[in-house]
Amino acid sequence: MTPHRAITSLLAAALTTLLGTGLLAPAASAAAPSAPAAPAAERRKPVIARVVEFSLVNTDNTLLTCAPEQRPHTVRARLVGPRSRVLGTGREGRINVLVHDAGTGSWFWNQRRTPRYDYAGQLGRRGELSLVVDRLGYDRSPLADGNDTCLAAQATMLHQLVQKLYSGDYRFTGDRRTDPPHATRIVVHGHGTGATIAQLEAARYDDTEGLVLMSWPGVSSSGAAVAQAREQAAACLRGASYAAYGRSATAFRRLLFVTAPAAVQRAAARLRNATPCGDVTSLPSALLGSGTSAAQVEVPVLVMYGSRDARVRPGAAAAAARMFRGSRRVTPVTLPGAGSALPLERSAPRTRAAVLSWLGRR
Numbered sequence: 001m002t003p004h005r006a007i008t009s010l011l012a013a014a015l016t017t018l019l020g021t022g023l024l025a026p027a028a029s030a031a032a033p034s035a036p037a038a039p040a041a042e043r044r045k046p047v048i049a050r051v052v053e054f055s056l057v058n059t060d061n062t063l064l065t066c067a068p069e070q071r072p073h074t075v076r077a078r079l080v081g082p083r084s085r086v087l088g089t090g091r092e093g094r095i096n097v098l099v100h101d102a103g104t105g106s107w108f109w110n111q112r113r114t115p116r117y118d119y120a121g122q123l124g125r126r127g128e129l130s131l132v133v134d135r136l137g138y139d140r141s142p143l144a145d146g147n148d149t150c151l152a153a154q155a156t157m158l159h160q161l162v163q164k165l166y167s168g169d170y171r172f173t174g175d176r177r178t179d180p181p182h183a184t185r186i187v188v189h190g191h192g193t194g195a196t197i198a199q200l201e202a203a204r205y206d207d208t209e210g211l212v213l214m215s216w217p218g219v220s221s222s223g224a225a226v227a228q229a230r231e232q233a234a235a236c237l238r239g240a241s242y243a244a245y246g247r248s249a250t251a252f253r254r255l256l257f258v259t260a261p262a263a264v265q266r267a268a269a270r271l272r273n274a275t276p277c278g279d280v281t282s283l284p285s286a287l288l289g290s291g292t293s294a295a296q297v298e299v300p301v302l303v304m305y306g307s308r309d310a311r312v313r314p315g316a317a318a319a320a321a322r323m324f325r326g327s328r329r330v331t332p333v334t335l336p337g338a339g340s341a342l343p344l345e346r347s348a349p350r351t352r353a354a355v356l357s358w359l360g361r362r
Contacts, residue, residue: 047124049080051173052180056160060152066282068153076140080120081129088181095165095183096130101192102275103245105139106132117264119343122352137276146241146276151286155200162186162207185209196290203293210300210362212355215340218290219320220313232280242274258308258339259346294323302331302358306338
């Protein structure tokens with residue numbers, strides 16, 4: 001057994017212990033304000049997407065317990081936005097970096113076959129430029145052994161990616177002649193585990209201008225979320241390299257969705273990814289770290305939850321807002337009737353309206 005795999009096994013055992021004692025499920029708090037209504041008609045601009053590549057080192061520069069293999073990897077993403085911004089040269093203003101959850105992938109943010117639920121595409125129609133990332137171990141960014149990374153390493157790689165966006169040190173796939181756009185400002189959007197990664201990066205490096213956190217699990221994990229984490233940890237303890245998120249497609253859908261159209265749910269279930277076991281077993285230190293480091297985030301934060309999110313307890317938005325006490329401005333939003341997957345629920349236009357309104361104040 002390699003050293004990092006041995007540490008992974010120990011962390012998996014610790015995770016099952018923490019989940020069993022309920023230490024990852026704090027008490028609930030009061031409800032937060034609802035989101036504003038969606039505009040009657042969203043302005044439309046032509047939107048394109050181009051695949052880009054980053055060379056990132058799978059390492060841990062945080063203080064969390066972690067055992068990545070310290071090697072460089074190619075992490076792929078898509079730039080989505082107006083043609084003039086995606087293919088523009090020089091500095092291109094704000095870039096939104098979209099970080100997906102465990103079990104999903106970049107497809108969560110970029111539903112090209114169902115434009116109404118295409119978060120990146122619809123932001124692009126309003127003039128925003130987004131980078132939709134496949135984290136290491138997912139889809140276009142494969143990792144042979146899921147034990148070789150962890151959530152602290154994912155946060156460190158996110159920091160590397162942010163810095164490369166500022167410097168322009170990345171490239172279009174298959175095109176070495178065209179320079180990709182540089183960012184002058186960056187806002188990171190994260191969902192679920194991706195929100196934890198985004199928050200940890202912001203707390204440690206303070207190199208972005210804001211955070212949009214959807215279904216952030218740092219405050220009040222539900223019984224369903226605890227049970228799901230326990231199942232994944234048990235699979236990793238049995239020697240798996242990757243663990244399914246949801247024991248079935250139906251279980252996966254119940255964790256994420258309430259009102260999303262059936263076609264969207266079926267497509268998501270087909271595209272769901274197993275979670276790298278290094279991410280699974282580093283969950284205790286990541287959640288405990290995010291809970292204590294939230295107060296270190298200084299940039300403005302938008303925290304968003306659905307009122308029927310199966311993975312958090314009621315009142316999560318208000319509870320999260322109190323934890324970001326070091327932020328210059330915290331905006332808690334609760335979407336009535338929505339589940340965890342806010343960009344894919346029927347209230348998706350209201351989710352985008354709240355995000356665009358918040359971005360407009362940056």
